[in-house]
Amino acid sequence: MLSVREFHRPKSGYRESEYEDAFSIDADGGKFAVADGATESSFSNIWARALVSTFVENPPPMDMNDRKSVKNLLDEARKKWYEGIDWTSLPWFQKNKAVLGSYSTFLGLQVDSPENPRRYRCITIGDSCLFHLSGPKMESFPFSDYRDLNYTPRLMWSGHGYPIGLSKDVEPPGLEVKYGKIKDGDTLILATDAISKWMLQNKFNKPWQQILDNADNWDSYIGELISSGAMKNDDITAIFISCE
């Protein structure tokens, strides 16, 4: 059985409606996803939500080729994104930007049937990370050093907005994939970039345990980390999945 806890908050000083990360969870089906919509593009929150919901609602078969899986996700999510925006009612300045499309990182996790040990596949584009805790060991993917999160990440592009729309095909960017196995007692964490960086920076102090210990006052705990400068002021999303 997979037991799940989810934490998310917008940047400090921002409203929940301005949160541009996205996440989707199907604990029974073993499907999970997080995405970080790029602030620089408009409608990136809609794009991030389209990616995670498409992945969780229509997951690719575990044995499907990785790139083909992402191409299918991209095609389906683009339709959802495009249909989710009322293009013709936008003011002129929003149209100017919306035609450029939206950008987001993406990380999707599929956990196979409940046999022990369970197999999983994690596909990521960008700088959201997967952490695998097993006994005293911690593995992180795709980064193991927090300094690797200082660079501009790869992003999934929605393709153009109106008036070009879906008429042109879009290829997925480069992706990274990890296959692994979890056993009872293990924990998997999906996290967007700011909290991933903080966890990697503090990995010898079990930062994941600090989050769980402060689960009841998560929002103020993260707020204090941000105001002290320990964590970047960014949208924060983390999904903790425990295998029991």
Place this chain on the structure above:
Amino acid sequence: MVYEAEISRTNPSLILFLIDQSRSMSHKLPGGERSKAQEASDAINRQIGDFVLRCTKSDGIRDYFYLGVIGYGYVTGKAGSILKGDLIHPISELAGTPIRTEKRKMKVSDGTGGTIDVDYDFGVWFDPVANGDTPMCKALSLARDAIKDWVEEHPSSYPPILINITDGQATDGNPEDVIKEIQELKTSDGDTLIWNCHLSSNPSTPVSFPSDESELPNDKYAISLFGVSSILPSQYIGYAREMQIDLKDSARAYVFNAQLEQLVEFIDIGTRGPQGQMQ
């Protein structure tokens, strides 16, 4: 001086453009098809549009920036805001108040390494004027008063940026004194940045971002404006080098004899710093 303050709605930044509207601005700008007044107006309107674009989010426009445009010489001896209403405007207000939009083409990535042309609306907030003399000191005094109020109200903001575009000598005094007063206006993140762009009246070689008087021609006016232009913070040196501009670490925010290409580059680099600090 760090120039690293994050720019947000609660800690916005101020950009002021000053534009010479004297009669000589009706002359053609070398490198372009049109007059100096038209090219300079186009460059500033484009930049306002770019700020609008950058501040546009799914839920509307966020006021990361406040902008103003001060014209001088539109009538002999006069200087003042050439945008409708107040001198300083939040970017959301500007988004809703262009005097018109024009259909133009822009190149956008096609996702496969090529580009395609797309129609877009080019915002126009003011039209070019080339009419009177060059009351630059009067315009700078207006800018000084606005910046003084701004830094008092926003003491920890990204420092204000003043970009002055002119093709001639001030006709109402020596601008050095008032520019020095503006340079003393600062926030905890740095001094106000003063950028001076001297438009060309002839096709001779422009001098972009000089670091020493010896790089300039023997022109009293050029030496004067060079001396009161800000030394570029390191971030801006980096932006200029990314654009393949050869400059020294002590370069100043000044261009002498700018043609169209230098004018566009100058405004682009001058506004890149704050755009990179948007939260």
